[in-house]
Amino acid sequence: MRCPVKATEPVKIAIVGLGKIAHDQHIPSIGRSRAFTLAATVSRGSSLPGFDHYGRLGDLLGARPDVTAVALCVPPQVRFGMAWEALQAGRDVLLEKPPGATVAEVQALADLARAKGRTLFATWHSRFAPAVAPAKDWLAHREVKTARIVWREDVRKWHPGQTWIWQAGGMGVFDPGINALSILTEIMPHPVHLTSAEMEFPENCETPIAARLEFEDAVGGTVSADFDFRQTGPQTWDIAVETSDGSLKLSAGGAKMEIDGRPVDQAAEAEYDGIYARFAELLAAGSSDVDASPLVHVADAFMLGRRIVTDPFHDE
């Protein structure tokens, strides 16, 4: 940890990778933040009108020493090299989820951030959904008997044209599924570990389109997860937990909560505003936040899981 710093001016940050999540969430949240100002973008092929633009991260790092932080909004397969380059150049780094394509590279980045005295923030946006912190509090003193995750969405709606998701390291259905695992690892009172997994791989893809997972904890609790990218119609992002003292249900990806079937009011959704507020706290404290536990479960699924070949997937 380096010495805490008191920021007097907004931190100048650059966004790297102007894709869907950069446009949908990062640019608006930075725009609303008093702690950050968007100073530049790095993109292979596009730019933002009115903002300084670079085609390569190295060019930004060389030309703009005043830009002290970067938000990496690129696919996981190319994130490690960029994060390493930015940390080596003395910048603070925010990683979109998942923090890497492998577990070891995340550990290496955490070690480098520590050695260089920089902040590394491996974000899990779903942990900032409004009902997640209340759910964690409610479960903290209860005994979980079972939990059931159902995370089913339409890949054509949410990831149109994203070929990287179907390539090795893109994680397929674990790209959204890891959001559920980031909530699970946050709210469960005891850590869980994978006991079995089954994954369906389209015959023309390197990553799964569906996965079914089973976990248990060390005190008798069990968790099942059903991830599927083929859901049309209503989309489902639910986690239902039965305890020895009542039931809890998170729905809409952690935006809504019910206790024993009764809705509990929540604040409005502001996941990415929460991410940037947390990044500002970490910078002020001179510390990092790197929890790879959701990624470990995905790696375990690839290690332990049974593979089934299924129908080819075509994006149109």
Ligand code: NAP
């Ligand atoms: P995307 O729309 O495909 O955008 C990724 C951007 O990264 C591309 O537009 C491209 O920007 C840049 N890039 C650099 N190298 C690339 C390469 N080799 N292949 C493809 N793109 C490359 O993806 P996204 O949905 O924004 O997702 C990016 C990350 O955010 C993923 O890790 C994803 O899990 C996470 N995320 C996405 C969502 C969502 O709803 N989409 C939600 C939360 C988190 P330039 O052309 O500007 O260089």
